[in-house]
Amino acid sequence: xxxxxxxxxxxxxxxxxxxxxxxxxxxxxxxxxxxxxxxxxxxxxxxxxxxxxxxxxxxxxxxxxxxxxxxxxxxxxxxxxxxxxxxxxxxxxxxxxxxxxxxxxxxxxxxxxxxxxxxxxxxxxxxxxxxxxxxxxxxxxxxxxxxxxxxxxxxxxxxxxxxxxxxxxxxxxxxxxxxxxxxxxxxxxxxxxxxxxxxxxxxxxxxxxxxxxxxxxxxxxxxxxxxxxxxxxxxxxxxxxxxxxxxxxxxxxxxxxxx
Amino acid sequence: xxxxxxxxxxxxxxxxxxxxxxxxxxxxxxxxxxxxxxxxxxxxxxxxxxxxxxxxxxxxxxxxxxxxxxxxxxxxxxxxxxxxxxxxxxxxxxxxxxxxxxxxxxxxxxxxxxxxxxxxxxxxxxxxxxxxxxxxxxxxxxxxxxxxxxxxxxxxxxxxxxxxxxxxxxxxxxxxxxxxxxxxxxxxxxxxxxxxxxxxxxxxxxxxxxxxxxxxxxxxxxxxxxxxxxxxxxxxxxxxxxxxxxxxxxxxxxxxxxxxxxxxxxxxxxxxxxxxxxxxxxxxxxxxxxxxxxxxxxxxxxxxxxxxxxxxxxxxxxxxxxxxxxxxxxxxxxxxxxxxxxxxxxxxxxxxxxxxxxxxxxxxxxxxxxxxxxxxxxxxxxxxxxxxxxxxxxxxxxxxxxxxxxxxxxxxxxxxx
Numbered sequence: 001x002x003x004x005x006x007x008x009x010x011x012x013x014x015x016x017x018x019x020x021x022x023x024x025x026x027x028x029x030x031x032x033x034x035x036x037x038x039x040x041x042x043x044x045x046x047x048x049x050x051x052x053x054x055x056x057x058x059x060x061x062x063x064x065x066x067x068x069x070x071x072x073x074x075x076x077x078x079x080x081x082x083x084x085x086x087x088x089x090x091x092x093x094x095x096x097x098x099x100x101x102x103x104x105x106x107x108x109x110x111x112x113x114x115x116x117x118x119x120x121x122x123x124x125x126x127x128x129x130x131x132x133x134x135x136x137x138x139x140x141x142x143x144x145x146x147x148x149x150x151x152x153x154x155x156x157x158x159x160x161x162x163x164x165x166x167x168x169x170x171x172x173x174x175x176x177x178x179x180x181x182x183x184x185x186x187x188x189x190x191x192x193x194x195x196x197x198x199x200x201x202x203x204x205x206x207x208x209x210x211x212x213x214x215x216x217x218x219x220x221x222x223x224x225x226x227x228x229x230x231x232x233x234x235x236x237x238x239x240x241x242x243x244x245x246x247x248x249x250x251x252x253x254x255x256x257x258x259x
Numbered sequence: 260x261x262x263x264x265x266x267x268x269x270x271x272x273x274x275x276x277x278x279x280x281x282x283x284x285x286x287x288x289x290x291x292x293x294x295x296x297x298x299x300x301x302x303x304x305x306x307x308x309x310x311x312x313x314x315x316x317x318x319x320x321x322x323x324x325x326x327x328x329x330x331x332x333x334x335x336x337x338x339x340x341x342x343x344x345x346x347x348x349x350x351x352x353x354x355x356x357x358x359x360x361x362x363x364x365x366x367x368x369x370x371x372x373x374x375x376x377x378x379x380x381x382x383x384x385x386x387x388x389x390x391x392x393x394x395x396x397x398x399x400x401x402x403x404x405x406x407x408x409x410x411x412x413x414x415x416x417x418x419x420x421x422x423x424x425x426x427x428x429x430x431x432x433x434x435x436x437x438x439x440x441x442x443x444x445x446x447x448x449x450x451x452x453x454x455x456x457x458x459x460x461x462x463x464x465x466x467x468x469x470x471x472x473x474x475x476x477x478x479x480x481x482x483x484x485x486x487x488x489x490x491x492x493x494x495x496x497x498x499x500x501x502x503x504x505x506x507x508x509x510x511x512x513x514x515x516x517x518x519x520x521x522x523x524x525x526x527x528x529x530x531x532x533x534x535x536x537x538x539x540x541x542x543x544x545x546x547x548x549x550x551x552x553x554x555x556x557x558x559x560x561x562x563x564x565x566x567x568x569x570x571x572x573x574x575x576x577x578x579x580x581x582x583x584x585x586x587x588x589x590x591x592x593x594x595x596x597x598x599x600x601x602x603x604x605x606x607x608x609x610x611x612x613x614x615x616x617x618x619x620x621x622x623x624x625x626x627x628x629x630x631x632x633x634x635x636x637x638x639x640x641x642x643x644x645x646x647x648x649x650x651x652x653x654x655x656x657x658x659x660x661x662x663x664x665x666x667x668x669x670x671x672x673x674x675x676x
Contacts, residue, residue, distance in 0.1 A: 056570075058441070058450050058572055059450075067441075074571060105556045105566065105572070106571070109566065130297050130298075131556070132295060133295070133297075133298060135285070136294065155298065156299045158299055159298065167298075178298070181459070182457055182458045
């Protein structure tokens with residue numbers, strides 16, 4: 001099985017249990033670098049796929065919560081190299097597939113070829129790159145696919161249908177359906193026409209569709225779960241970590257109504 | 260970074276630039292440029308690109324733009340001979356006076372052009388970022404002129420050090436939004452403006468102030484600023500009787516420099532861009548992006564940026580807020596890589612000296628940004644006597660008085676004589 005197929009399989013396995021897959025996001029090394037692996041294991045014990053955020057100096061698609069966590073992690077010395085080293089120590093204990101969410105520049109600086117090799121060795125199955133639109137993505141996609149890793153495409157409610165088809169076809173592992181027109185961590189809740197939009201994406205995609213942005217509570221997971229294969233939880237989980245609360249019980253509570 | 264291309268490739272790329280073939284269809288200046296934006300903004304960029312293609316060079320838009328430049332901005336701006344500087348330096352010094360444009364800097368050329376475009380594209384409101392406040396003031400004025408609401412994103416640090424410009428923007432009807440994230444200066448303001456744009460890509464027009472960012476902005480801003488170089492070229496022929504040997508412009512994002520240089524690329528003129536050398540050569544001590552940076556992606560474009568080994572963008576230091584930026588326009592990255600334009604830097608202290616000399620010699624208080632170009636030109640003149648020098652005087656220095664008061668004027672040579 002290729003690495004990116006592990007992602008699709010993990011999501012489908014959750015669906016087979018009659019619930020949407022849960023995809024928690026954490027900023028690597030936040031709030032404390034020394035707790036990164038422990039937090040990751042906690043989150044992985046409930047989540048079906050875990051998304052690891054690589055801190056970046058200019059997180060332009062993120063709201064306050066993830067920006068703040070990103071800056072603090074950077075201040076505390078977190079880097080992509082460090083994250084890989086940490087993952088090496090924990091790999092055997094984590095059986096859910098991992099995805100990295102990174103802005104492009106840290107990946108460019110690492111070098112695509114080295115990145116793909118290193119990622120595969122660390123149990124990472126795919127990448128989400130919010131500032132890399134499809135038109136600019138050939139080089140990274142080729143480097144990742146050569147190692148069986150997936151480049152996960154984002155689609156949004158503003159994406160026209162013709163483009164939606166192209167992005168769904170290009171995506172590997174799953175399709176990341178952004179639920180709102182905005183940045184992460186918005187408080188406005190899920191939009192009213194969510195069902196139509198997610199159904200539209202799902203109808204065009206051959207791989208599972210996971211919805212993200214604005215998912216904060218069990219009701220949200222349930223709502224997106226009716227039209228999407230999985231729910232991505234980012235800012236709300238980072239807030240839990242920020243408050244020093246237990247991520248495991250928070251994630252379990254999200255599945256409460258849906259399982 | 261030194262020259263990147265072999266001579267033949269450099270010539271091919273430069274010829275393409277001169278012919279007007281850059282950027283290419285993908286928004287590339289050779290390897291630089293492109294469009295690295297979140298998926299949410301892709302349709303907005305597609306619309307902007309289509310709008311630029313439809314309107315920018317259409318007779319109707321150009322007639323309106325040229326009329327506004329003439330009657331509202333006050334163009335053409337003067338070309339001034341500088342007799343005392345010429346004597347001091349052993350050179351023939353000419354100054355292109357963008358400080359005389361409305362609101363006091365070249366920024367207005369771009370602001371009014373894009374505001375007119377926003378109107379034609381049916382935008383409901385305009386957002387803009389600003390560092391020193393010059394682009395913010397220009398945007399506020401241009402939006403008032405065309406009748407669009409305007410919000411200016413400005414780092415909290417810059418708001419404190421450029422308080423008079425904050426008040427100017429508000430009086431011109433703009434809302435000024437304090438940016439408390441990141442480094443709280445220009446780069447954070449751009450990030451925050453992008454975040455706002457993502458919330459309403461259909462209704463908002465983002466009026467970007469420099470020749471940076473994702474395609475089509477570097478192209479759009481260059482086209483709107485090229486009036487500087489076109490005027491200066493003709494004025495040199497008319498007033499000086501010939502083209503300059505060398506032209507200098509300061510470079511932050513690089514909009515005034517590309518505006519001056521672009522129409523001069525085909526001529527036998529040495530072109531020198533001057534970045535902020537800050538207080539030293541170390542990473543974080545300056546904003547000399549082209550001189551010391553490496554290729555990377557920042558705020559929408561593949562260009563030269565100041566970054567560490569992990570690809571984290573570094574903070575900069577400069578006495579001038581307008582040059583205090585970790586990236587540079589992608590076209591400058593190509594101009595450097597082809598060897599057509601040379602990029603050097605001047606330190607804070609040299610810029611201050613040059614500013615003082617210009618004040619005393621020619622009665623012109625130039626902006627701290629612009630002063631870097633004078634500092635480099637003066638050094639050049641020492642090594643290259645009797646050259647005809649053109650300096651792009653991108654803006655006036657009134658806005659810098661709060662900073663300048665920390666550096667009392669020295670006794671002037673000719674006063675004590």
